[in-house]
Amino acid sequence: xxxxxxxxxxxxxxxxxxxxxxxxxxxxxxxxxxxxxxxxxxxxxxxxxxxxxxxxxxxxxxxxxxxxxxxxxxxxxxxxxxxxxxxxxxxxxxxxxxxxxxxxxxxxxxxxxxxxxxxxxxxxxxxxxxxxxxxxxxxxxxxxxxxxxxxxxxxxxxxxxxxxxxxxx
Amino acid sequence: xxxxxxxxxxxxxxxxxxxxxxxxxxxxxxxxxxxxxxxxxxxxxxxxxxxxxxxxxxxxxxxxxxxxxxxxxxxxxxxxxxxxxxxxxxxxxxxxxxxxxxxxxxxxxxxxxxxxxxxxxxxxxxxxxxxxxxxxxxxxxxxxxxxxxxxxxxxxxxxxxxxxxxxxxxxxxxxxxxx
Numbered sequence: 001x002x003x004x005x006x007x008x009x010x011x012x013x014x015x016x017x018x019x020x021x022x023x024x025x026x027x028x029x030x031x032x033x034x035x036x037x038x039x040x041x042x043x044x045x046x047x048x049x050x051x052x053x054x055x056x057x058x059x060x061x062x063x064x065x066x067x068x069x070x071x072x073x074x075x076x077x078x079x080x081x082x083x084x085x086x087x088x089x090x091x092x093x094x095x096x097x098x099x100x101x102x103x104x105x106x107x108x109x110x111x112x113x114x115x116x117x118x119x120x121x122x123x124x125x126x127x128x129x130x131x132x133x134x135x136x137x138x139x140x141x142x143x144x145x146x147x148x149x150x151x152x153x154x155x156x157x158x159x160x161x162x163x164x165x166x167x168x169x
Numbered sequence: 170x171x172x173x174x175x176x177x178x179x180x181x182x183x184x185x186x187x188x189x190x191x192x193x194x195x196x197x198x199x200x201x202x203x204x205x206x207x208x209x210x211x212x213x214x215x216x217x218x219x220x221x222x223x224x225x226x227x228x229x230x231x232x233x234x235x236x237x238x239x240x241x242x243x244x245x246x247x248x249x250x251x252x253x254x255x256x257x258x259x260x261x262x263x264x265x266x267x268x269x270x271x272x273x274x275x276x277x278x279x280x281x282x283x284x285x286x287x288x289x290x291x292x293x294x295x296x297x298x299x300x301x302x303x304x305x306x307x308x309x310x311x312x313x314x315x316x317x318x319x320x321x322x323x324x325x326x327x328x329x330x331x332x333x334x335x336x337x338x339x340x341x342x343x344x345x346x347x348x
Contacts, residue, residue, distance in 0.1 A: 003237070018333045067172035068237045075175065075244030082252030087329050090339045093259070093295045094323035100305065100314055107311035113292050122288040125339070126261045127279070135262075136269055144276030145269035153266040156257045163190040165257075 002045075003072035010037040011080070024132075026088055027081070034077045042070070089129065092122055171234070174216040175241035182209025182246055186254070199302075202254065206246045213242045261291065 014033055023029030049061070086094065099116060100108050127143060130136040135149035145153065160166070186205035193201065217235035256263055268285045269277060277285070296312060299305040299319070306315045314320065327337045 015332055019335055022334065064172055064234065068234055068241075071172065071175055072237050072241045072244070075241040075248070078248040078252065079244040082248050083326075083329070085252070085256075086326050087333060088339065091323075091326070092261075092291050093299065093319065094326060095338075096292065096295050096299065096312075097304065097314070097320045097323050098327070100312055101320055105313065107308065107313035109311050110292075110296070113296070113312070114289055117288055117292050119283050119288045121340070122261065122291050123265070123283060123286065124279075126265055127282065129262055130265060130269075135266060139276065142276040142278050143265075143269055143282060144274065145266060145272075149266050150270060153263065153270040156263055157267060157270075159253070160257050162187055164194060165190065 002041075003069050003076065006037060006041050006073055007034075007076040007080070010034050010077075013037065026084075027133075030081060030084065034080075038070075038073055038077075042066075089126065092117065171216060171220045172238070174213050174220075174238045175245055177216065178209040178213035178242040179245045179249060180209075181212040182206055182249060185209065198258070202250055206250065209246055210239075210242060213238060259294075261286075 010033060014030070017023075017029075017033070045066075095117065096113065099113065127136070130143070130149065131138050135146055135152060137144050137146050182205045185208035186201060189196065189201045189204055190198075217238060221231055221235060264286055265282065268282060272281075296305065300307060300312075302316075302319075304314070304316045304319045305312045307313075330337055330339075
């Protein structure tokens with residue numbers, strides 16, 4: 001309960017902050033916000049327990065309580081972070097479904113979909129993300145992978161080899 | 170130790186996914202994912218039942234712990250499936266990174282990137298998956314909706330976008346402010 005409550009509080013704080021001024025480094029902002037909320041609340045719980053406050057009886061008491069609280073909170077934040085990638089960047093699959101639905105049953109042909117979902121919509125913004133996120137650099141009009149990008153790409157290439165799958169995308 | 174059961178379950182889920190993918194490559198990928206998540210869930214459930222039957226039940230509300238571990242496992246499994254496996258399967262940023270990795274230190278121009286990976290490939294791959302999954306049907310050369318689970322998820326995401334970005338799409342939200 002405490003973990004879910006803290007997550008909802010942090011989400012409400014995110015909604016307020018993001019609507020006013022979305023951070024440029026969105027994932028760093030997310031991490032700072034949710035981690036900061038966790039540290040603050042955990043410190044508050046420990047302080048309340050040390051002070052033997054009456055209200056602290058309902059709060060985590062034993063190490064098992066804290067471990068369960070921390071893991072559930074981390075799990076919820078990770079799951080939300082995963083979902084947030086589809087909030088920050090439009091998913092092509094979801095966009096196709098919404099576009100087809102908007103026709104009210106008439107449907108869309110491949111040519112109409114390709115007119116709507118161009119390289120400027122689907123590819124160029126994601127290249128910009130790579131540059132902004134420090135995973136690639138734009139040098140003399142050429143995109144070059146950065147060391148962080150190499151590490152990131154190799155991790156997933158290795159993972160797919162482990163599964164025995166071909167290249168994704 | 171029992172508090173770590175969600176992590177043990179996640180490990181079992183990933184191991185099961187590797188084994189299933191290797192032993193049954195012809196299976197639809199969604200089936201492999203479901204089997205793996207169930208395998209990890211089985212491990213968490215087994216550990217939870219051992220906890221309930223052991224001396225640790227002196228703790229108050231032991232079933233509450235098991236419920237919390239189950240929820241934690243579900244959150245971690247969701248992260249693995251959608252944040253790791255699905256990213257490796259469909260994410261454009263990762264695919265672009267892999268193209269840049271293959272290109273080496275010379276890198277790629279925009280035209281070269283688009284030669285290797287472009288909007289047509291992205292749209293056609295999604296349409297194939299949506300038709301194979303029964304969410305879209307191709308009738309008289311037009312794609313029409315059949316099944317609405319993906320659409321419901323898309324509408325939920327639009328709701329979160331409206332709440333956080335004040336727009337239904339990344340293109341309506343405008344760029345984040347400069348640093």
